[in-house]
Amino acid sequence: DIVMTQSPLFLPVTPGEPASISCRSSQSLLYRNGYNYLDWYLQKPGRSPQLLIYLGSNRASGVPDRFSGSVSGTDFTLHISRVEAEDVGVYYCMQALQNPRTFGQGTKVEIK
Amino acid sequence: EGQLVESGGGLVQPGGSLRLSCAASGFTFSNYDMHWVRQATGKGLEWVADVGRRGDTWYSDSVKGRFTISRDNGKNSLYLQMNSLRAGDTAVYFCVRDPAGHGMDVWGQGTTVTVSS
Numbered sequence: 001d002i003v004m005t006q007s008p009l010f011l012p013v014t015p016g017e018p019a020s021i022s023c024r025s026s027q028s029l030l031y032r033n034g035y036n037y038l039d040w041y042l043q044k045p046g047r048s049p050q051l052l053i054y055l056g057s058n059r060a061s062g063v064p065d066r067f068s069g070s071v072s073g074t075d076f077t078l079h080i081s082r083v084e085a086e087d088v089g090v091y092y093c094m095q096a097l098q099n100p101r102t103f104g105q106g107t108k109v110e111i112k
Numbered sequence: 113e114g115q116l117v118e119s120g121g122g123l124v125q126p127g128g129s130l131r132l133s134c135a136a137s138g139f140t141f142s143n144y145d146m147h148w149v150r151q152a153t154g155k156g157l158e159w160v161a162d163v164g165r166r167g168d169t170w171y172s173d174s175v176k177g178r179f180t181i182s183r184d185n186g187k188n189s190l191y192l193q194m195n196s197l198r199a200g201d202t203a204v205y206f207c208v209r210d211p212a213g214h215g216m217d218v219w220g221q222g223t224t225v226t227v228s229s
């Protein structure tokens with residue numbers, strides 16, 4: 001199984017400031033079509049998870065453009081250009097290359 | 113956009129069985145792969161099972177041989193038959209839509225399964 005490792009596991013943030021979360025996969029998520037099969041999800045308190053980013057760097061429909069994803073080999077990063085109070089919650093990366101799908105441990109983002 | 117509504121959760125004794133259902137609306141259900149993902153209280157997300165558009169199925173090692181995922185495209189419904197339940201299966205179970213290569217883009221609100229004597 002592909003192991004997904006996130007860091008940090010806890011991230012205090014200041015509104016208006018940038019933030020980033022890292023995710024590393026134990027093997028390449030690059031498919032023959034040239035895309036990296038890595039998604040990012042946010043679970044706000046008391047809510048179901050929601051899709052933020054798919055294929056490493058594509059924003060899902062309705063996701064604010066302050067969220068972006070980048071890829072470097074097996075290292076993936078979720079960037080928030082200017083954190084807002086509504087961005088608090090737990091962020092998960094997930095590899096979608098193969099079954100079993102595997103998630104990172106989650107990164108809890110809170111306002112300082 | 114699409115909506116998913118789970119049902120069937122509840123309290124069951126160890127070794128018992130439960131069948132979860134997920135009703136889909138607002139999209140062409142047969143065009144999508146579907147998953148079950150679970151989350152124990154205070155824990156992270158764990159993928160459980162997947163059924164493809166053609167009915168092919170996949171399971172996590174932790175549920176293989178005990179759980180069966182299925183779909184009824186005529187009823188726009190997804191199911192999870194859970195047998196030989198264990199305390200470790202206690203979790204909120206989410207039904208999730210997967211448009212293959214575009215992320216798990218629609219999640220249900222979840223249904224809670226508690227395995228306890």
